Amino acid sequence: MASLRYIVDHGGVITDAVSSQKWPGEAKVHVSITNWVKSPSENIGDFYLDGAPVEGINPKLQAGVTLPESFKLPQNRGKAFIGCQPTGDGFIVSDEVAADLIAAGEGQVVRRYVTSDDLADVVGAQPGRWIIDFGTMPLEGALRFPKSIKIVREKVRPHREGKERHFARLWWQFAWPRPEMRKALTSKSRYIISTLTGKRLLFAWASIDWCPSNKVGVFALDDDYSMGILCSNSFSAWAWNESATMKADLLFTPSTAFETFPWPFPSPEKREVVARAAQTLIERRQQIAQADLLGLTDLYNRVDEGAYAELVNLHNSLDAAVVACYGWPKEVARDRLERLRLLGDLNQSLGGRGHGATL
Incomplete structure (x- = not known):
């Protein structure tokens, strides 16, 4: 556009x-x-x-205000990524093969592989597959795992040399292993993943030993406050405004929508209110999903139809707590266009001064 x-x-x-x-x-x-x-x-x-x-149409052909071109904020850099792109189905192994590799002492390079389908459709957003992941190891490091390297040598290397010659030199590694992402996650106890496409922007916690696919967004954040901000309607409004769309679906790009997002400057007390609201929301959402055997897409489809009023109230409480962190009037939590105007003003202010809230 x-x-x-x-x-x-x-x-x-x-x-x-x-x-x-x-x-x-x-x-x-x-x-x-x-x-x-x-x-x-x-x-x-x-x-x-x-x-x-x-009331108006912006250049992205969305209803609402036209905001100034957003600044990327330095404080957001290095925290949001696209997951790993293996390029080669041979990296993915069955449950039985994964169990055999782990029993052989090669569990260090055999990881649960989380995809957008897992996040959106599987109860608890649990990964359904395993993948051999040598990360950025040199070949001599990968050779310390003989069973795993044998599988990759037989099932990935021929494909790389025949059709993916650009990646043939490092045939045992993913095409895009995302070293910057791995470095950012090193000190984390867990991290946040998101969908990248669809009519909803969904977030969930991921275990630090999971391998994220290139179909999920990855956020090197492990605290409940950050989860609360991302799950709020303030961030959702900004993400839809700053992302591309395809038909009616969001095409979320972390480097654009996240790096431009102006975080609030809350007091410790207001920050804690958001953290508690997020923790309560995620825990209750998980309980409902487990009890009714629902993935997040089906769960929120039911919410749209009028189910789970308690969950709606928890989202409303979170949205109000986030608005309070910005110091805005409480009615802004229910006014998407006003939130966008205020966020746009804050982005311009922070971007013009070259600083912003620390995550």
């Missing part, structure tokens, strides 16, 4: 738009349609997005 951004930044106003529709021809693509007025001199009337009246 860079061209629309240019139009709006130079005085244009988007008046009517279809955010996404199927191309009527043979190509299997979706397109967007916009109408805009260049430098309108008077009131231009109503705005319509996807046929519905809205």
Whole structure:
């Protein structure tokens, strides 16, 4: 949407738009349609997005305000990542093979492999598969695990040399092992994972010994306060505003939506309120999911239909606690557009001064 951004930044106003529709021809693509007025001199009337009246349309073809171009905030750098990309199904092993490797003393390189499907659809967001992960080990290190390296040599190396020559030199490693992510997680007791695509942005705790796939976002944060901020409707509003979309789905990019997010500067007491609210929410969510055998997608689909009022109340309490951390009026917790305006102002203030809240 860079061209629309240019139009709006130079005085244009988007008046009517279809955010996404199927191309009527043979190509299997979706397109967007916009109408805009260049430098309108008077009131231009109503705005319509996807046929519905809205108060305004931003360059990302979303209802609402057009915020200034966001600053990336230095304090957020090095905390959000995309998970590992193996490139080669041979790294993934069955439960039986994993058990054999662990029994042989090679558990150091055999890890649970968590994907977006696990996060969204599996009860407790538990990983369903195992993966051989040598990290950034040199080959001589990987050879200390003979059973595991034999599997990778037989099932990954031929593929790398035949089709993935760019990665053939380090055939025993993932194509993208994410060394910066691994370094950031070294001192953590656990970490946060998120979905990257879909109609919801979901977060959950991950065990430090899990290997995250490239289909999940990874956050090197292990405290309940940080989980509370990410699960709040303040962060959700910002993430949707700062991310791309495909049809009606979010395409969440941690480097964009997270690194620009202005964290609050709460007192210790307000910070603790958020932490307790987040802990209570996650624990209760887990209890419901276990009792009713639900993944997070199914659980929140039921919430949308009116189920689990208690969970809704816990989310509302968390949202109110986060708004209080910013020092905003409590009604802002229920006003998405006002939250976006305030967050945009804070980002500009912090980015212009070159500093922000410490996570």
